[in-house]
Amino acid sequence: xxxxxxxxxxxxxxxxxxxxxxxxxxxxxxxxxxxxxxxxxxxxxxxxxxxxxxxxxxxxxxxxxxxxxxxxxxxxxxxxxxxxxxxxxxxxxxxxxxxxxxxxxxxxxxxxxxxxxxxxxxxxxxxxxxxxxxxxxxxxxxxxxxxxxxxxxxxxxxxxxxxxxxxxxxxxxxxxxxxxxxxxxxxxxxxxxxxxxxxxxxxxxxxxxxxxxxxxxxxxxxxxxxxxxxxxxxxxxxxxxxxxxxxxxxxxxxxxxxxxxxxxxxxxxxxxxxxxxxxxxxxxxxxxxxxxxxxxxxxxxxxxxxxxxxxxxxxxxxxxxxxxxx
Numbered sequence: 001x002x003x004x005x006x007x008x009x010x011x012x013x014x015x016x017x018x019x020x021x022x023x024x025x026x027x028x029x030x031x032x033x034x035x036x037x038x039x040x041x042x043x044x045x046x047x048x049x050x051x052x053x054x055x056x057x058x059x060x061x062x063x064x065x066x067x068x069x070x071x072x073x074x075x076x077x078x079x080x081x082x083x084x085x086x087x088x089x090x091x092x093x094x095x096x097x098x099x100x101x102x103x104x105x106x107x108x109x110x111x112x113x114x115x116x117x118x119x120x121x122x123x124x125x126x127x128x129x130x131x132x133x134x135x136x137x138x139x140x141x142x143x144x145x146x147x148x149x150x151x152x153x154x155x156x157x158x159x160x161x162x163x164x165x166x167x168x169x170x171x172x173x174x175x176x177x178x179x180x181x182x183x184x185x186x187x188x189x190x191x192x193x194x195x196x197x198x199x200x201x202x203x204x205x206x207x208x209x210x211x212x213x214x215x216x217x218x219x220x221x222x223x224x225x226x227x228x229x230x231x232x233x234x235x236x237x238x239x240x241x242x243x244x245x246x247x248x249x250x251x252x253x254x255x256x257x258x259x260x261x262x263x264x265x266x267x268x269x270x271x272x273x274x275x276x277x278x279x280x281x282x283x284x285x286x287x288x289x290x291x292x293x294x295x296x297x298x299x300x301x302x303x304x305x306x307x308x309x310x311x312x313x314x315x316x317x318x319x320x321x322x323x324x325x326x
Contacts, residue, residue: 036151036154037151037154037156037158038099038100038151038158039133040099040133040135040149041096041099042095042096042125042133043096045093047127047132048127048132049068049069049126049127050066050067050068050069050126051088051091051124051126052064052065052066052122052126053065053067053121053123053124053173054121054122054124055120055121055175056119056120056121057119058117058119059117063175064078064175065078065175065180066079067083067088067180075088077180077181081177081180081181082181082182083180083181084181084244085182088180090172091172091173094162094165094169094173095125097162098160098161098162098169099160099163100158100159100160101146101158101159101160101161101163102141102158103156103158104156104157104159112148112150112157113157116138116157118138121137121170121173121175122135122137123135123136123137133151133152134151134152135149135151136151137169137170137173138150138157139170140168141159141168144167145161145167145168146159146160146168146169147159147160147161147168147170178247178248178251183244183245183247183248183304184242184244185243185281185295185297185306186242186243186279187241187242188273189239189241190236190239193239193272193273194213194214194272194276195212195270196210196211196239196269196272197209197210197269197270197271198268198315199267199268199270200266200317201265201266201267201268202266205318206317206319207317207318208316208318209222209318210227210232210235210321214274218232228321228323243310243311245295245305245310246304246305246310248302248304249294249303250303253294253303256294260284260294265282265283265284265295266283266284266285266293267283267315268282268283269281269283269311269315279298280297281296281297281298281306282295290308291308291309292306292307293306293308293311294306
């Protein structure tokens, strides 16, 4: 073997040993830390019934979001709004996966303590018996991999991460109430409906009107003709439960709903349930953003943005269900 080759092999082996050594030392240091210092993760998120997020600046509480889960699993936000379950699910998943990425010492620890004292989000988690865990979440780390956090009662702050996340965890703990509120357009399964109408106000001939009575077939109205069975089955299969808007829009577009109330909607979607209750979504095309509509539920106050990729699959015309091969 050539001398140069041997040197490269020895160098590579030395580097590998150094990496293994550092990894071992870091793991050993982590294992010697007091669990009361580093135990950020919630082991049983299914037992969580209450989460309180409070933004604090220099010791003064500024704003709070309270999330409470009822015995039947429904989340409520600030005792006023139904919670958006998928978003709360992301938060709970993050809580279950938190782990210390880095210990802080010297000036790094001193700086972290100052950051926490200046501003943080206090995260309080409860089960049915009472408090499970409280910690303080401050800013992201310098490399945006992890966040400065400290457990209540702990002596030291740490850089904490969610290992499967390429970034910091702060966005999962926002105190923006609108993020946690449900943005429900409708909740419906095809078996719960007796009528579906998709009205294209600028092209009335395209309006879709499907109706049926219990134990009877769906028909196209008016007239009662039979829709194409394959297309009907595919369409009804999309009504599988809840459909949500993208965001609450009024704060970003103040006065927009009042402006739109003076205009004719481009599309109306009306669902009538077997108990004769109705839910109507009105939609307006946007000139500023082709990716979504403005819209709201008739009888409700909130203005939403509704993404095309969510709603377009429901916007079929009457002609799409024709059994006429021409």
